[in-house]
Amino acid sequence: MPMRIKRVTLFAGHYGSGKTNIAVNYALYLRSLGKPVAIGDLDIVNPYYRAKDSQAELEKAGIRVIASAYANSNVDVPALPQEMYSLTEDRKTFAVMDIGGDDRGALALGRYMPAISEENDYDLLFVFNRSRPLTRNAQSAMTIMREIETACGLPFTGIVHNTNLGRETTPKTILDALPVVQELCGISGLPLLFTAVRSDLAPLLPQNIGEIFPMTLQKTIW
Amino acid sequence: MAEKILMKGNEALAEAAIMAGCRHYFGYPITPQTEVAAYMAKRMPRIGGTFLQAESEIAAINMVIGAAAAGKRSMTSSSSPGISLKSEGISYMAGCDLPGLIVNVQRGGPGLGGIQPSQSDYFQATRGGGHGDYHLLVLAPNSVQEMADLVFKGFDMSEKYRIPCMLLADGTMGQMMEPVALPERSAETIDKPWALTGTEGKRKPNIINSLALAPHELEEWNLERFKRYDIIRETEQMSESYLMDDAEICVVAFGIAARVSQNAVDTARAMGIKAGMIRPITLWPFPEKALKTAADQCKAFVSVELNMGQMIEDVKLSIECCKPVSLCCRTGGMIPTPDEVVAAIVKANEGGKQA
Numbered sequence: 001m002p003m004r005i006k007r008v009t010l011f012a013g014h015y016g017s018g019k020t021n022i023a024v025n026y027a028l029y030l031r032s033l034g035k036p037v038a039i040g041d042l043d044i045v046n047p048y049y050r051a052k053d054s055q056a057e058l059e060k061a062g063i064r065v066i067a068s069a070y071a072n073s074n075v076d077v078p079a080l081p082q083e084m085y086s087l088t089e090d091r092k093t094f095a096v097m098d099i100g101g102d103d104r105g106a107l108a109l110g111r112y113m114p115a116i117s118e119e120n121d122y123d124l125l126f127v128f129n130r131s132r133p134l135t136r137n138a139q140s141a142m143t144i145m146r147e148i149e150t151a152c153g154l155p156f157t158g159i160v161h162n163t164n165l166g167r168e169t170t171p172k173t174i175l176d177a178l179p180v181v182q183e184l185c186g187i188s189g190l191p192l193l194f195t196a197v198r199s200d201l202a203p204l205l206p207q208n209i210g211e212i213f214p215m216t217l218q219k220t221i222w
Numbered sequence: 223m224a225e226k227i228l229m230k231g232n233e234a235l236a237e238a239a240i241m242a243g244c245r246h247y248f249g250y251p252i253t254p255q256t257e258v259a260a261y262m263a264k265r266m267p268r269i270g271g272t273f274l275q276a277e278s279e280i281a282a283i284n285m286v287i288g289a290a291a292a293g294k295r296s297m298t299s300s301s302s303p304g305i306s307l308k309s310e311g312i313s314y315m316a317g318c319d320l321p322g323l324i325v326n327v328q329r330g331g332p333g334l335g336g337i338q339p340s341q342s343d344y345f346q347a348t349r350g351g352g353h354g355d356y357h358l359l360v361l362a363p364n365s366v367q368e369m370a371d372l373v374f375k376g377f378d379m380s381e382k383y384r385i386p387c388m389l390l391a392d393g394t395m396g397q398m399m400e401p402v403a404l405p406e407r408s409a410e411t412i413d414k415p416w417a418l419t420g421t422e423g424k425r426k427p428n429i430i431n432s433l434a435l436a437p438h439e440l441e442e443w444n445l446e447r448f449k450r451y452d453i454i455r456e457t458e459q460m461s462e463s464y465l466m467d468d469a470e471i472c473v474v475a476f477g478i479a480a481r482v483s484q485n486a487v488d489t490a491r492a493m494g495i496k497a498g499m500i501r502p503i504t505l506w507p508f509p510e511k512a513l514k515t516a517a518d519q520c521k522a523f524v525s526v527e528l529n530m531g532q533m534i535e536d537v538k539l540s541i542e543c544c545k546p547v548s549l550c551c552r553t554g555g556m557i558p559t560p561d562e563v564v565a566a567i568v569k570a571n572e573g574g575k576q577a
Contacts, residue, residue, distance in 0.1 A: 016230060016399050047393075047397065074337050074338065076253050076337050132227065132229075165228055165401040166228060166401055167400075167401075221560055222481030
């Protein structure tokens with residue numbers, strides 16, 4: 001999958017758009033290319049279901065995981081560790097940052113914004129899932145996009161399409177959303193970088209919808 | 223049905239409440255139910271409803287009492303410690319025969335406990351919770367879809383019987399995202415001749431109160447209420463059976479425990495054990511009839527819970543202790559794994575009493 005790769009890749013978007021699964025899979029993808037990779041769990045919104053859930057798998061692959069020591073514990077505070085600064089300081093390592101949902105989640109990015117902006121080798125990607133109730137059309141997605149940009153102080157540089165219905169996703173779920181994605185790209189002036197899909201669905205999609213990024217999803221016991 | 227969308231359990235229940243005609247939400251934030259309040263805060267002002275973040279849980283439940291007394295569909299939501307705070311008000315609702323929906327997205331306890339999922343408020347929910355002789359209708363969803371569907375059911379039943387309803391979810395139900403088709407139906411309209419809507423000089427004033435000055439009067443009120451409870455016990459028990467036709471081992475589990483247990487039942491079947499599951503959907507009234515019927519055919523029961531064993535008492539009571547009942551549980555915010563449930567099924571199948 002030939003994609004443009006920046007030193008820092010940030011995934012932001014509407015609450016529940018699928019940022020975490022994409023960030024985890026993207027980190028694993030970069031690592032599979034032989035690059036040194038670190039992933040930062042910057043989610044200050046969600047109490048459960050976070051990048052840190054995949055810590056063992058990521059570390060096994062040789063990826064450094066930076067997350068709050070309190071993530072997945074009972075300490076219900078929106079804290080980020082000081083190590084998070086290494087994502088912007090250590091310019092030899094490729095950094096993947098998983099940002100919390102909506103503008104509230106993107107606030108956490110503000111303190112890293114000056115360094116990211118100064119280095120200017122980043123992609124801030126808007127993850128779009130048309131199956132979420134508050135991003136059913138391009139206009140509502142644009143509203144959330146602008147709110148996030150205001151909160152974090154960085155402009156988006158691209159769009160990742162991640163329309164899904166969880167386990168019930170079919171190729172049709174994804175294909176039906178394509179006109180909305182095209183409209184979103186049109187009105188935002190941003191390119192569609194890739195479409196993220198569960199790996200078993202990837203071969204079922206047509207070749208002409210741009211880059212397809214197959215993902216392995218976090219497993220549940222139910 | 224509407225086109226499916228992907229929602230968090232907390233969002234789905236909030237949207238369903240709005241669709242069911244609820245325009246009055248009073249709450250106070252607490253993990254893991256905060257998204258209910260956050261969603262209501264965004265949606266209610268757009269549709270002419272009221273979202274009010276009260277100064278405390280106690281204030282919030284008393285606002286529900288006020289709105290319910292005026293005949294409005296109203297609700298509140300919280301998580302375990304917050305429900306304890308609301309319990310005084312819930313008892314007053316029961317005493318006043320007021321309908322309303324109380325959502326508990328449970329977390330680990332006791333005390334401040336933790337923020338991870340739990341089912342340890344089962345006793346509190348099914349025995350009343352506050353002081354006095356009363357019950358709540360208690361509904362236990364096991365998917366995001368049911369988080370939405372049972373909100374409709376809860377409001378309707380609550381108003382039909384004039385009994386407060388509790389939707390007893392847990393942190394995973396609130397936080398998980400799943401496809402959901404929001405029901406395309408309007409709210410049932412139920413007459414409320416008892417509501418405080420103003421007499422316009424045309425009728426005697428209605429009075430809503432839980433204070434009786436004469437003891438015999440209070441007894442009569444309670445006896446009348448218990449007649450309604452009897453009707454509910456007789457007619458409203460809800461449960462789902464899974465592979466129970468030829469089952470010899472019956473797993474009993476609700477909510478997230480039922481999701482895990484269903485996988486365990488499948489594994490046990492693959493191992494040649496005739497396992498099945500009864501999933502209570504109403505926790506009060508408890509589905510005694512389904513359990514009693516299962517007791518005729520099953521040799522043992524396994525109660526799977528996210529607590530130290532609370533529903534197991536209702537399982538034993540329902541089958542009048544005629545078969546062994548073992549417990550498979552985790553607590554403190556932990557969830558039993560399918561393997562742990564399989565081990566409990568295997569042990570029950572071998573005749574061991576304790577899993």
